[in-house]
Amino acid sequence: MRKPIIIGNWKMNNGPEKAHLFYHDLEKLMLNKEVDIDWAIAAPIISMPSLMMQTEDGLYIPLAAQNVNENDSGAFTGEVSISMLQEYGTEYVIIGHSERREMFNETNSSVNAKVKAIIKSFTSEDDYIIPVVAFGETEEQFNANKTALVVKKQLNECLKGLDADDVKEIVIAYEPIWAIGTGKTATPEQAQKICKLSRDIIAEMFGKETADEIRIQYGGSMKPENINELMKQPDIDGGLVGGASLEPESFFKLITFNK
């Protein structure tokens, strides 16, 4: 059984003060509530300390990062390394988000280099950071019926040269670009179709066992109102959520979906 995984992607929103308020509000909402899925928040790096446990028995928020540099250290102004994220106890890192591809020149090959570097950095379970590899087609490609081709190329190139056993542990996130931040969600059937296709591509590349184990998220205007229908789809194992993850009430509804 694949465990559902919901990750809030704050993008460049919620600075340290807002994150601090979010922490305490979420803590109140979570009081005496069991959340039996995997979840995390990908906050801006500078807001991460505000989400860390504030008291000894305070709420533990699993942390994700929105990007990482594949080099260990050195002259890379503005970048953050894998070991720096590990020091923070970061559990996940989003790689190849469409905004990074469109605005910061990330390519399938840079995504591949980052995923390889993250996997290489695993030395013990304590510093295990799970890459969340994002992919998906533009509106133009969708309208031209090119989704399947685009997705295949992205997965082939982003995951090239990896071991089947490592691929089982990573998360991939199908995010049609036309659905991101637009309020236009893919229908559960559309999202399921491409998540299933993605699983078939993983099977072709790494075998059925890996394809059965890898978790596939959907992203693109996921919110409390549509999460249940999306999560009912057999190949959708979670969500990468932007706008609807910014406020504690809405985020709480997402991680307690279907309850």
Ligand code: PGA
């Ligand atoms: P959205 O963003 O939920 O605001 O559409 C999703 C994402 O970009 O990961």
